[in-house]
Amino acid sequence: MARRHHRRPMTAPARPATPPEQVDFLGLRAYLRMNLVAAMVAVAVLVAIRVFMVASDLLVVVCLLVVALCYALWRLDRRLSDRRVIHTIALLAALNWSAALAAVFIVPFALIIVGLVVLTPAMLALPHLDRARLEPLFGATLVTAAVVAAAARLQPGSGLEQLVPAWLVTGLVVLFVTLISGLIMFAAWRSHAGISARASAIRESRERLVAAGERERREIERELRDGAERRLGSAVAWIERTRRLVTDAPGEATGSIDDLIEELAQVGAELRTLAHGIYPAILADRGLDAAVRHAARGAGMPVAVQAHDLGRYPPEVELAVYRCCVDAIREPPDPTGDGLTVRLRGRPDGGLVFEIAGGGPSAPAGAARPITPADRIGPVGGHVLVRHGPGPRVHGEIDPITPTRPGTRGPASRAAAAIWRTVAGAWSGLASEAPAEVSLSGLLVLRGFVTVAGAFVVTTCLVVRNPWLGLVLAVSAATVLALTWSIRLARRRRLLPGVLVADAMCSVSVVLATALVPVTLYYHPILSVIPSLLAIPLLSRPQFLGVVVANLVVTVVLTLVGRLSPGVGIQQRFPAPLLDLDIVLSVPICTALVLSLAWRAHVSLSERATALQWSRERLIAAGDRERRRIERDLHDGAQQSLAACAVRLRVVQRLLPVRPGQAAAMLGELADELRQAVRELGELAHGLYPAALIEHGLEEALRRVARRSPLATSVAVHNVPRPRPEVALGVYFCCLEGLQNAVKHAGENATVSMRLVGGPDGELTFDVSDTGVGCDPALLGRGHGLSNIEDRVGALGGSFTVHAEPGAGVRIRGRIGP
Amino acid sequence: MSRTVRVLVVDDLVSFQRAAGAVVAVADGFALEGTAGSGEEALEFLDRTAVDLVLMDVSMPGMGGVEASLRIRDRHPQVVVLLLSVNRADELPGRLRERGIAFCAKEAFGPEPLEAQWRAATTGDP
Numbered sequence: 001m002a003r004r005h006h007r008r009p010m011t012a013p014a015r016p017a018t019p020p021e022q023v024d025f026l027g028l029r030a031y032l033r034m035n036l037v038a039a040m041v042a043v044a045v046l047v048a049i050r051v052f053m054v055a056s057d058l059l060v061v062v063c064l065l066v067v068a069l070c071y072a073l074w075r076l077d078r079r080l081s082d083r084r085v086i087h088t089i090a091l092l093a094a095l096n097w098s099a100a101l102a103a104v105f106i107v108p109f110a111l112i113i114v115g116l117v118v119l120t121p122a123m124l125a126l127p128h129l130d131r132a133r134l135e136p137l138f139g140a141t142l143v144t145a146a147v148v149a150a151a152a153r154l155q156p157g158s159g160l161e162q163l164v165p166a167w168l169v170t171g172l173v174v175l176f177v178t179l180i181s182g183l184i185m186f187a188a189w190r191s192h193a194g195i196s197a198r199a200s201a202i203r204e205s206r207e208r209l210v211a212a213g214e215r216e217r218r219e220i221e222r223e224l225r226d227g228a229e230r231r232l233g234s235a236v237a238w239i240e241r242t243r244r245l246v247t248d249a250p251g252e253a254t255g256s257i258d259d260l261i262e263e264l265a266q267v268g269a270e271l272r273t274l275a276h277g278i279y280p281a282i283l284a285d286r287g288l289d290a291a292v293r294h295a296a297r298g299a300g301m302p303v304a305v306q307a308h309d310l311g312r313y314p315p316e317v318e319l320a321v322y323r324c325c326v327d328a329i330r331e332p333p334d335p336t337g338d339g340l341t342v343r344l345r346g347r348p349d350g351g352l353v354f355e356i357a358g359g360g361p362s363a364p365a366g367a368a369r370p371i372t373p374a375d376r377i378g379p380v381g382g383h384v385l386v387r388h389g390p391g392p393r394v395h396g397e398i399d400p401i402t403p404t405r406p407g408t409r410g411p412a413s414r415a416a417a418a419i420w421r422t423v424a425g426a427w428s429g430l431a432s433e434a435p436a437e438v439s440l441s442g443l444l445v446l447r448g449f450v451t452v453a454g455a456f457v458v459t460t461c462l463v464v465r466n467p468w469l470g471l472v473l474a475v476s477a478a479t480v481l482a483l484t485w486s487i488r489l490a491r492r493r494r495l496l497p498g499v500l501v502a503d504a505m506c507s508v509s510v511v512l513a514t515a516l517v518p519v520t521l522y523y524h525p526i527l528s529v530i531p532s533l534l535a536i537p538l539l540s541r542p543q544f545l546g547v548v549v550a551n552l553v554v555t556v557v558l559t560l561v562g563r564l565s566p567g568v569g570i571q572q573r574f575p576a577p578l579l580d581l582d583i584v585l586s587v588p589i590c591t592a593l594v595l596s597l598a599w600r601a602h603v604s605l606s607e608r609a610t611a612l613q614w615s616r617e618r619l620i621a622a623g624d625r626e627r628r629r630i631e632r633d634l635h636d637g638a639q640q641s642l643a644a645c646a647v648r649l650r651v652v653q654r655l656l657p658v659r660p661g662q663a664a665a666m667l668g669e670l671a672d673e674l675r676q677a678v679r680e681l682g683e684l685a686h687g688l689y690p691a692a693l694i695e696h697g698l699e700e701a702l703r704r705v706a707r708r709s710p711l712a713t714s715v716a717v718h719n720v721p722r723p724r725p726e727v728a729l730g731v732y733f734c735c736l737e738g739l740q741n742a743v744k745h746a747g748e749n750a751t752v753s754m755r756l757v758g759g760p761d762g763e764l765t766f767d768v769s770d771t772g773v774g775c776d777p778a779l780l781g782r783g784h785g786l787s788n789i790e791d792r793v794g795a796l797g798g799s800f801t802v803h804a805e806p807g808a809g810v811r812i813r814g815r816i817g818p
Numbered sequence: 819m820s821r822t823v824r825v826l827v828v829d830d831l832v833s834f835q836r837a838a839g840a841v842v843a844v845a846d847g848f849a850l851e852g853t854a855g856s857g858e859e860a861l862e863f864l865d866r867t868a869v870d871l872v873l874m875d876v877s878m879p880g881m882g883g884v885e886a887s888l889r890i891r892d893r894h895p896q897v898v899v900l901l902l903s904v905n906r907a908d909e910l911p912g913r914l915r916e917r918g919i920a921f922c923a924k925e926a927f928g929p930e931p932l933e934a935q936w937r938a939a940t941t942g943d944p
Contacts, residue, residue, distance in 0.1 A: 268925045270905060281877070281905065556896065636831065639904045643924035644837040650928025651837070654844040666840070673833065 025085055026127045027190035029077060031120070031183060032092070036073040038179060042066050045172065054163040062106060069099055085128050093121035093137065097144045104152035107161045108186060111152035111522050112173055112559070115587050116180040119526065122595060123184050126191035126602045132417075132604075138595050139416030142423065142588055149522075149587035153580040170563040174556055177525050181555045185532050185548050188598055192536050192605065199609035205375045206616040210795040212371045213623050214689075214726055220630070221689035223274055228638065229681045231267045234640045235260065236674045243667040246660050257653050264646045271563055271639050279624075279631035280322065288318050292325050292342055299329045302339030309346040317398055320376045321354050324384075324396065328356045329369065350400030352382075357393045379613075390768040403768065420595075427596040438601045439499055440490045442534045446481040446502065449593060450509075457513070457570075464573035468516060479509040496538045503531035503547070507554040514562045519571045521562030522583045526590040528555055533597050537605075579580050610726060615791045620787065633684050641677035645670050690732065698728045700755060702735055710768070711743055711749040730796045731756065731766050734789045738768030738812045741786070746772020746809065762818030769811035775804050823936060824851040824868065828860040828886070829875040829902075834924070836874050838902075840931035845929040848936075849925075857886025864894055871936060875909065884911065887919045898939040902927055 024030060046063040050056070055652070072095055076088050100114040122141045125134060161169055216607030238260055245253040275281075283291035289307040312318075325342050330648045343355040356373075373384045427445060454476025456806045461469040480507035489498030507528065514524050532544075532551045539547060571579060606797035648670055655663040692701040706713035723731070735754050742752045750772030757765045786802060789812065793800040798816035825848055829837040833855045842850045851869050854860040856878050863869075876883040880939060887899045901914065901921045912922060920935050 265925050268904065272906070285916075286911065635904065640831050640834060641905050643927075644831075644833045646925040647834075647837040647927045648840055650930070651840040651844050656931045 003107075003772070011125065021436050025080065025082070026194040027187055028088065028124055028128070029080055029086065031090075031124055031187065032073055032077040032080065034179075035092075035184060036070060036077065038176070039066055039070045040074060043070065049164055049168075053165070054160070056160065056163065058106070058158055058160060062102075065099075065102060065392075069095060075788050086133065089121060089125045089128060089137075092124070093140070093213050096121055096612075097140075097148075100144070100148050101151060104148050104157075105155065106158050106204060108152040108155070109161055109169070109173075110159040110224070111583075111587070112147060112525065112562075113176040113180065114148055114152070115145065115523060115526050116177065116529075118148055118185065119184055119591055119594060120180065123187040123191070123598060126187070126598060127194040131606075131662065134599070134778065135417035135420045136413040137416075138423075138599065139418070139420035141595060142419060142592055143416065145591040146584070146588040149584045152522075153583050166563075169659065170560070173563060174559045177559045178552050178555050181525060181529055182548065182552055184594075185551065187534050188601075189536055189544055189548075191598070191602060193541075195605045195609055199605065199612055201379070202609060202616055205372070205621060206612065206795050207377060207797075208371055208375055209616065209619060209623070210259055210792075211281060211726060212618075214729055217688045220274065220278060220311045221685045222690070224681055224685040225691070226689070227273070228267050228271050229678055229685065231263065232638075232642075232674055232678045235263055235267070236671050236678065239667055239671040239674065240265070242711040243664050243671070246656065246664040246667065250656065250660060254653065254656060257649055257656075258494045261646055261649050265648070266305055266644045268639060268646070271634055271642065275631045275634040275639065279627040281631065281635065283318055283322055287312055288322060288344060291318075292344065293691065295322075295326050295329055296340075296342070300341070303329055303343045304339065305344070306341070307344040307382070309348075310344050310352075311350075313352055313398075316621070316624060317352065317380045317382075319384070320380045321352065321396070321398070324376045324394065325355065326371045327373070327376070328394065345519060347397075347400075349381070352398045352733065353396070355393065355395050365578070379617045390733065423592050423596060424599055428601065438597070439495050439534050439537060441600060442597050443483060443487050443490055443498065443502055445593070445596070446506070446530060446534075447480060447487065450476070450479050450483060450506075454458050457517070461570060464570060466568065466570050466573070468570070471512075472516060475509050475512050479505055496535070498540060499531065499535045503551075505530050507551070511554065511558050511561055514558050515565045516568050517560050517570050518565045518567045519579060519583065520586075521559065523586040523590045524558060524562070525555060526587070526594060528558060530597060533594065533601070537601060582620070612794075615794055619791050621797065622791075630688070633680075637678050637680045637684070641673055641680075645674055645677075651658055689729070693728055693732055694725075697722060698732060698756070701732055702756075705732075705736055705739065706752075706754065709739055709743065709752065711739075711746065713739065713750075714751070714753045715755075716753065717756045720756050720764060721758065723764055727764060727796055730792045731764060731814075731816065734792055734800075734812075734814055735766055735768055737789050741812070742768070742770040742772060742810065746770040750809065759818075763812065766816075767813045770809045772809050774809045776806055786812075822847055822849045824849055826854060826860060826863060826867075826869045826872045828854045828857065828872060828878070830855050830878045831875075834866045834875065834902075838927070841927065841929050841932055842873075843852060845932050848932065857883060857889075858883040859891060860886055861893070864897065869884070869894075869897055871898045871900065871933075871939075874899055874901050876905065878890065884916055887933050888917060889913065891917050891919060898936065900932075900935050900939075 014538050043063060046059055046066065050059040050063065072091075076091060096117055100117050103110040103114055118141060118361070121399075122138055125137055129137065222784060237422050238256070242253055242256045242260065244436040245256055280294070284293055287310070289310050292307075293305050296305050313321075321344070328340060328342070339358060341355075341357045343353075345353045347353055373386060373396060377384045377396050377398065380398060382396055385393060386395075387393045427441075451567050454472075458467075458469070458476060461472050462647075466472075483502055485503040486498035486505075489495075489501065489629050510524050510528050516519050528551065532547050535547050536544065638726075649667060652663045652666050652670075655666065690701050690704075692704050698720065699715065702715050702717075706715050722728070735756075739752055739754065746752070750770045752768065752770045755767040757767075759765065790800055793814045793816065796816050798814055800812070800814040803811040803813075819860065827835050827842070827850065829835050829838065831925065839850050842848045843878060852863055854863050857874075858880050860872065860874070864872075872887075874883045874887050874890075878886075881889075883901055883903070885926075887901055890897055890899055890925045894908060899919045901919055902908070902924045903910070903921070904924045907921050907923070918939075920939060922931055
C-alpha cells in the first residue's frame with residue numbers, strides 16, 4: 001500500500017492552530033486511544049494466561065489477532081484528520097465488529113462485553129455523519145448485534161473459559177463492561193455537547209449579525225438624513241435664490257452657481273462614499289482583488305495586499321471575504337505594528353484561502369458585540385481560525401461548492417438503512433405523543449419496554465411455578481409505577497427530576513432482575529446505559545459526571561451480581577432453546593432501544609442546528625440583497641440626479657450671459673429635479689430605519705404605518721413601555737410584514753388589526769390579524785414574508801405562529817421574551 | 819475645426835440624456851446626433867449613422883458602458899469615446915486608457931470639459 005497516497009495538495013496551507021495529531025474530533029481520537037489501550041491490556045492478559053495458566057495454542061492465535069487489531073488502531077489514530085473522519089469511523093466499525101464476532105466464536109460468554117462493543121461505533125459516529133450515512137450504520141449495528149448474539153448462543157465455543165479461573169473471568173468482565181459503558185455514555189455526551197455547541201454558536205452569531213445589521217441601517221439612515229438629504233434640501237433653496245439673482249443681479253448669479261456646483265460635488269462625493277460602504281460595486285464588477293486593494297487605499301495604516309491565482313467566486317463568498325478584510329482594515333491601527341497584510345489565494349480545487357495578519361488589536365472583547373470573521377465566513381460554508389494577542393492573524397478557507405455526490409450506495413447499505421428506518425419509525429409510533437421532547441418520549445418507550453418485559457418474566461414465573469413470583473411481580477410493578485411517576489413529572493416540565501427517578505428505579509430493578517435471573521447479564525448492561533442517555537440533554541457537565549459515576553457503580557454491581565448470583569431457579573426451569581431465543585432477541589432489542597434514543601436526540605438537535613443555520617443564511621442573504629438594492633437606489637437615483645444637476649448648472653453658466661431667460665427657466669427645472677431627489681432620499685432612509693420609531697416610539701410608528709395602509713387598519717397597544725431598540729425595530733418590521741401580507745392576499749374589503757401587549761416581566765406579544773379571505777393552512781407554507789418574520793423573531797429569541805383558515809383570515813402572533 | 823462635431827449620448831437615465839444633450843447644445847461646434855439607452859442600442863445606431871463623439875455612461879443594463887466602448891473602438895476606430903460615470907476613475911479597468919477611451923466624472927461634466935476632451939482627443943490623434 002502506498003504510504004502517502006492521501007497526501008493533501010502541496011499548496012494547501014498547514015493549519016496554523018492545533019497540530020492535527022492533537023485535534024480530538026469530538027472524542028473520536030480519545031476513543032481510538034482507549035480502544036488501543038484496552039486491546040493492549042487484553043494482549044497482556046492473554047500472554048499472562050498463556051504463560052501462567054493455560055498452555056493452549058489457540059491463545060497464541062488470539063493474541064496475534066489482538067496484536068494485529070492494536071496495529072490497525074494505531075494506524076487509524078496516526079492518520080486521523082478531518083478528511084478521514086468518515087473513513088476512520090467505517091474502519092473502526094469493521095474492526096470492532098469483526099473482533100466482536102471472533103471473540104464470541106472463541107469464548108461465547110464474551111457476549112456480555114461484546115454486546116456493548118458493537119454499539120460504540122454508532123455512538124461515536126453521531127456528531128460526524130449526516131443522516132444518510134448514519135442510517136446504514138445504525139442498521140448494520142442492529143444486524144451485527146443480532147448476529148453476534150446468535151453466534152454466542154448457538155455454537156459451543158472453544159471451551160477456553162473453562163480453563164481460566166472464574167475470578168479472572170469475572171474481573172475481566174467487570175473491567176471491560178464498566179469501561180465500555182463509560183465510553184458509550186461519554187460518546188453520547190460528546191455528540192450532544194458538540195452539536196449543541198454548534199447550535200448555540202450559530203444562534204449567537206445570528207444575533208450578532210442581526211444587531212450589527214440593525215446598527216448599520218441606523219447609521220446609514222442617519223448619514224443620509226443628516227448629510228445628503230439636508231444639504232440637498234438647502235441646495236434647492238439656493239437654486240431658487242440664484243434664479244432670482246439671474247433677473248435681479250446677473251453679475252452675482254455666476255459666482256452663486258460656481259458655489260452650487262462645488263456644493264453638489266461635495267454631496268455627490270459623500271453619497272458615493274456612503275454607497276460604496278453599503279455595497280462596493282467594484283466587487284461585483286472587478287472582483288475581490290481590485291475591491292480589497294481599493295479599500296486598502298483608504299485605510300488609516302499601510303495595508304499590503306497580495307493576491308495569487310485568484311479567480312471569481314460566488315458573490316456571497318466574495319462579499320463575505322471582502323467584509324472580513326474591510327473589518328480588519330477599519331480596526332484602529334496597532335501603534336507598534338507595521339500595518340496589515342492581506343493575502344488572498346485561489347486553491348487549485350476552486351476553493352479560496354485568505355489570511356489577514358498584523359494590524360490592530362482584534363481583541364475578542366468589545367462593547368458593541370463586533371462581528372467576528374467566523375460570523376462572516378461561516379454562512380458561506382467556510383471556516384476561520386483566529387489568533388488573538390500580539391500580531392493577530394485571521395486565516396480563513398472556503399471550499400468550492402461541489403454538488404453533493406448522488407447516492408451510490410450498494411444494496412447492503414440500502415438494506416441496512418431500510419432496517420434502521422423501520423426501527424426509527426416504530427419508535428416514532430410508540431412515542432408519537434411527545435415527539436419534541438426526546439427525554440419524555442424515551443421515558444414513554446422505556447415504560448412500554450419494562451411493562452412488556454415484566455409481563456414476560458411474571459408469566460414465566462407463573463408457568464414454571466417459581467416461589468419468587470411475588471418479588472418479580474413487585475419489582476416489575478414498582479418499576480412501571482416509578483416510570484409513570486417520572487413521566488408525569490416530565491409532562492409538568494420537571495424533566496430532570498423525572499429522568500433521575502427513572503434512572504434510580506431502573507438501576508435498582510435491573511440489578512434485582514439480574515440477581516434473580518443471572519443469564520440476563522448478557523443484555524442488561526446495554527439496558528443500563530439508557531437512563532443516563534435520557535438525562536444527557538438536561539444536565540450540566542458536572543451533573544453528567546455524577547450520573548456517569550453512579551451508573552458505572554451500578555454497572556459494576558450489576559456485572560458482579562450477574563457473575564456471582566446463583567439465581568432463583570427461573571432460568572434452570574426454562575427450556576434451553578427458549579433461553580437462547582430470549583438472549584438472541586433481547587440483545588438486538590436492547591441495542592435498538594439505545595440506538596433509537598441516541599438517534600432521536602441526535603436528529604432533533606441537529607435539525608435545530610440546521611434550521612438555525614438556514615435562518616442565519618437567509619438573514620445574510622436578505623441583508624446582502626437589501627444592501628445591494630440600497631446601493632443601486634443611491635447610484636441610479638440620488639447620485640445620478642445630482643450629477644445631472646451639476647452638468648446642467650454648467651450649461652446654465654454658459655447660457656447666462658447670452659440667454660438669461662432660458663438660464664432662469666433651466667434653474668427652475670433643476671430645483672424641481674433636486675426636490676424629487678430629496679424626496680427619494682427621504683424614502684430610502686425611511687425604508688432603512690423609520691425615523692418615527694426613534695422619535696415617537698413603536699406605537700406611533702405603527703399608527704403612521706396604519707394610516708398609510710390601503711386596508712382599514714387598527715392599532716391597539718397595551719402596557720408596552722419603551723422596548724429595547726432592537727426589539728422595537730424587530731416588532732415594527734414583523735407587524736409591517738404582516739400588514740403587507742394582508743394587503744397582498746386578504747382582499748380589498750378586509751380589515752387588519754395590530755395588537756401589541758406587554759407582559760408583566762417585560763415580554764412583548766404582537767398579533768396581526770385580518771378579516772380577509774384567509775387560506776388553507778396547508779397552503780400557507782413559508783413564503784418570503786413569513787420566513788422573514790420567523791427569522792427576525794428567532795434572532796430576538798422569540799417564537800412565532802401563523803393561523804389561517806379559508807374564509808377566516810390570517811393571524812400572525814409572535815412573542816418576544818424579556 | 820470647421821466641421822460640427824456629431825455627438826451620440828448613451829445613458830439609460832433620461833435625466834442625464836437631457837443634461838448631456840443640453841451641454842452639447844450650448845457647447846461651441848457640437849451638435850446632438852442622437853441618444854441611446856444602452857450599449858447595444860449605441861452599436862446599432864453607429865452602424866447606421868456617422869458620429870464623431872460618443873458620450874457613454876459606464877453602468878447600464880446589458881453589456882454596460884465599458885464593453886460597449888471597447889467594441890465601438892474596435893468597429894469604428896475613428897469615433898472618439900468619452901466614458902462618464904458617478905464612480906471614481908480608479909474603479910474602472912486600467913486598459914481603457916490604452917485603448918484611447920477617455921474618462922470624465924459625471925458631476926464634473928459640462929461644456930468646458932466636453933470641449934477640452936474633444937481637443938485632447940483630436941490633437942492626440944494624428
